[in-house]
Amino acid sequence: MTMRQLLLSLGVLTASIASPAFAQTTAPIKVGMNCTYEGGSSEMGISMRAALRIAVKEINDVGGVGGRKIELVERDDKAKPDIGVAVAEDLVHKEKVVATIGYCNSGVAAKAVDVYQKARVPLIIPVATGTAITKKFAGESENYVFRVAMPDEKQVDFILHDLVEKRGLDKVAVFADDTGYGEGGLKDVERLLQKRNLKPVFVARFKQGTPDLTAQLKEARAAGANALFVYALGPDMATVSKSRSAIGWSVQQTGPWTVAFRNHIDTAGATADGAVMPQTFIQDGVMNERATSLVLQYARQNNVKNITCAMCAAQAYDSMFILLNAMFQAKDLTGPAIKDALENLEQRVAGVIGIYHKPYSKEDHEAMDGSILVLGQVKHGLVQYAYPSDVKRSILASRTKVQPKKAITPVAATK
Structure with missing residues (x-):
């Protein structure tokens, strides 16, 4: 399946024409991205950045989103919590991103999530795995922190x-x-x-x-x-x-x-x-169509045989397409609208790791669970x-997290 066929199957190319979220402007849609690209965490950041660039290019090559190109606004948080917070402030308040796909280090993400929560801008974390990150605001009426990575x-x-x-x-x-x-x-x-x-x-x-x-x-x-x-x-x-x-x-x-x-x-x-x-993903194992395409493009564009962090690349790539679907479903491109769409995705998202069927809910902001692991x-x-x-x-390309079973309400006996 070509990327154009994939986007058509997701309803992206046709839905974009009528969606009110993209009307009356051709300005790029800014999506933030950050990690660190030097030092001990560099392999995570380099892999994540390369995969997101591939995903965005695929989307923009078929016309972007409703005639608007996606612009990745890239930042380096140096794996330092204080810089991670400053990056978040910059992306949210200066660049006005509609969402960010970012953070590789759990300690950095733990502080920066406050910025996104307060500004009501969705953050999708494709790498940082600290257990507590997505739970920090789970008890509040709204939670803007999502993840496409396996919690610790x-x-x-x-x-x-x-x-x-x-x-x-x-x-x-x-x-x-x-x-x-x-x-x-x-x-x-x-x-x-x-x-x-x-x-x-x-x-x-x-x-x-x-x-x-x-x-x-x-x-x-x-x-x-x-x-x-x-x-x-x-x-x-x-x-x-x-x-x-x-x-x-x-x-x-x-x-x-x-x-x-x-x-x-x-x-x-x-x-x-x-x-x-x-x-969640093994580069040297059996791969589905989307995984094969990502690995081949990554190897060619970066002149490498092995992705330095294959799971980072796969999870970042899938994050972009989950966000893409949410943007098309949202009534507009405000943070609350995109958050609500993420929590109620109607279409399945075909990704590198598997098929995401309702990856999030209001109570659960983890796209993956242990059933996916090998x-x-x-x-x-x-x-x-x-x-x-x-x-x-x-x-099986249909690998996805186990959906909770709905409680069956007993039917009262009739007299």
């Missing part, structure tokens, strides 16, 4: 189910960096272990960029750990892999999706082999499926 708590529960319930690896050592990301991840691991009547046998906190962790790993081994859960970005994940190999410890290493980042795998080399992680494993420098059964699941 879902990733942790998925991994612990594999380690503990499937394989009996119940002596877990946790290594977490000293950022907000590591802090939140550690809390999720401890809480979800406690639900299993377990607790970590060893916990190590470390600063980002620590060059060697052999001493802490020896302590974890002495504590009897049979699984190693690492909450950190790619470069520090590589330090753990290399330090673990240096002491000859063949324990099962795991962690969140960052285990699959190229700056872990390429830096750690053979020492990364065998590590497992949760995945277990990836590093094998010979690539991320591959850990279980053959997951290959079959991923072939």
